[in-house]
Amino acid sequence: MATEHGGGHGSEGGLGIDPMHQFEIQRLIKLDLFGVDASFTNSSLWMIIGVALITALTVWGMSGRALVPGRLQSVAELAYEFVANMVRENVGSAGQRYFPFIFTLFMFVLASNMLGMVPYSFTVTSHIVVTFALATVVFLGVTVIGFAKHGAGFLKFFVPSGVPVALLPLLVVIEVISYLTRPVSLSVRLFANMMAGHTMLKVFAGFVIGLGVIGGWAPLAFMVAFTGLELLVAFLQAYVFAILTCIYLNDALHMHH
Amino acid sequence: MPQLDFSSWPPQLIWLAISFVALYFLMARVALPRIANVLEQRRDRIASDLDEAARLKGESEDAIASYEAALAEARGKAHAIAAETRVKLNAALEAERAEVDKKIAARTAKAEARIAEVRTSAIGEIDAAAADTAAEIVKALIGGKPAKAEIAAAVKAARGA
Numbered sequence: 001m002a003t004e005h006g007g008g009h010g011s012e013g014g015l016g017i018d019p020m021h022q023f024e025i026q027r028l029i030k031l032d033l034f035g036v037d038a039s040f041t042n043s044s045l046w047m048i049i050g051v052a053l054i055t056a057l058t059v060w061g062m063s064g065r066a067l068v069p070g071r072l073q074s075v076a077e078l079a080y081e082f083v084a085n086m087v088r089e090n091v092g093s094a095g096q097r098y099f100p101f102i103f104t105l106f107m108f109v110l111a112s113n114m115l116g117m118v119p120y121s122f123t124v125t126s127h128i129v130v131t132f133a134l135a136t137v138v139f140l141g142v143t144v145i146g147f148a149k150h151g152a153g154f155l156k157f158f159v160p161s162g163v164p165v166a167l168l169p170l171l172v173v174i175e176v177i178s179y180l181t182r183p184v185s186l187s188v189r190l191f192a193n194m195m196a197g198h199t200m201l202k203v204f205a206g207f208v209i210g211l212g213v214i215g216g217w218a219p220l221a222f223m224v225a226f227t228g229l230e231l232l233v234a235f236l237q238a239y240v241f242a243i244l245t246c247i248y249l250n251d252a253l254h255m256h257h
Numbered sequence: 258m259p260q261l262d263f264s265s266w267p268p269q270l271i272w273l274a275i276s277f278v279a280l281y282f283l284m285a286r287v288a289l290p291r292i293a294n295v296l297e298q299r300r301d302r303i304a305s306d307l308d309e310a311a312r313l314k315g316e317s318e319d320a321i322a323s324y325e326a327a328l329a330e331a332r333g334k335a336h337a338i339a340a341e342t343r344v345k346l347n348a349a350l351e352a353e354r355a356e357v358d359k360k361i362a363a364r365t366a367k368a369e370a371r372i373a374e375v376r377t378s379a380i381g382e383i384d385a386a387a388a389d390t391a392a393e394i395v396k397a398l399i400g401g402k403p404a405k406a407e408i409a410a411a412v413k414a415a416r417g418a
Contacts, residue, residue, distance in 0.1 A: 020258060020259060023258075023259040023260060024259040025259060025262065025265035025268070025269065027268070031268075033271065036267050036271070037264065037267045037268050038267065038268055038271045038272075039268045040268075040272070041265070041268050041269065041272070043265075043268070043269050043272065044268065044269075044272035044276070047272055047273060047276040047277075048272075048276055050276070051276045051279055051280045051283070054280060054283075054284075055280070055283050055288065058283075058284065058288035058289075058291075058292065059283065059287055059288050059291070062288065062291050062292055062295060065291070065294075065295050065298075066295075067298070067299055067302060069295075073295075076288075076292060077292060077295070077296065080289065080292045080293075080296070081296075099289070100281065100284050100285035100289055101281065101285075103284055103289060104277070104280050104281045104284045104285070107280070107284070108276075108277060108280055124273075126260070127259075127260050127265075127269060128260050128261075129260070129265075129266045129269050129270060130269055130270075130273050133270055133273055133274075134273075134277075191260070195260070
C-alpha cells in the first residue's frame, strides 16, 4: 500500500493527483538510534515548527509582561485562560496540577492541525500513530492517577450503582469495554477528521486542475468554503481532544458516574 | 495509505516524544508561570486600584461632610449675628424714639403753656376792649357813665352766652 504511490504528479492517468501523497513520511535526515529508525522526517520538522511557534507565542509573546497586553500577549493570555477555564469547569481545583499537561496537549494538537492548513505543509495529527500515542499517554496517565488516588477502589468505577445484581456482570463488561475503547475513539476521531478533511481538499483541488479554466470555478468555490470549515474543524478537534482528556481526568479524580 | 506504513512509526513516535516533552517542559517551567504571574499581577493591580478608588471616594465624602458642617455652622453664626444686631438696633431705636418722644412732649407742653398764657391774656384784653367799647356805646346812647363792675358782669355774661 505504501509503495504504490510514486509521487503527487504521477502518471497513473485520470486527474494525475494522488490525494494520499500529502500524508507520506519523507526522511529528511536519516538517523539511527540503537538500531531503531529515528530519522528526522517531514513529520518531525512540522512537530518542531509547532513547538517553536507555541513557544514563541507563549514565551516571546509574553516577554513584555505588560499590564495592558499587546496583540501577541493577548493571544497567549487568551489561550491560557481558555484552557484554565476548561480545566476548572471540567475537573475542578484538583485538576490544577495537570493544567500544564492539558495546555501542552491542547496547544500541540491545535498547532499541528492549524499548521496542516498551510499549503505544502504536513499535518502531524493526520497520522494514527501520533494521535494514538497521545491518546495512550492520556489513557495510561488517567488510569494511573485513578488507581493512585483511590487504590483498588477505582475498580468500583466499572460498577454502576443502583443496578439489579443480575445485570451487574453484563454492565461491568460493557463499562470495561467502553473504558478500554477510550484511547481508540479519542485517537481515531482526531486522525480521521484530519485525514478526511485534507484528502477532500486535495481531491477537490484535483478537480479544479482537471476541469480547467472553464469548469474549475465550482470546485474552487467549494474549496474556499471547505477551507473555512477545515479551520473550524482544526480548532474543534483540538478542543474536543483536550476537553475529553479533562473529562477522563475528572472521572479518575472524582469517580462520580 | 501512508498512515499504515509501519516503518514510519518509530521515527514519528521518537520525534513526537522529543517535541512533546520539550514543549511540556517549556510550558510548565517557563511559559505558564510567566503568564500566570502576569495575570495575577494584573488582578492584584486592579484590586488595589479599586481599593484606592474606594479610599479616595471615602475621603471625598468626608471632605464633603466637613464642608457641609462648616457651611451649616457659618450659616448659623450669620443668623445669630443678624439676630443680635437686629435686637441691638431695635433697642437703640427704641431709646432714641423715647428720647425724641420725651423732647416732643416737653416742647408740646411748653407750647401748650404758652398758648394758654396767650389765650388768657388775649381773653383779658378782649374783655377790657369789650368793656371799653360797651362803655363808649352806652355813653353815646344814653349818656352818663355806667359802673365799671356792671359792664364787666355784662361782658362776662355775653361771652358766656
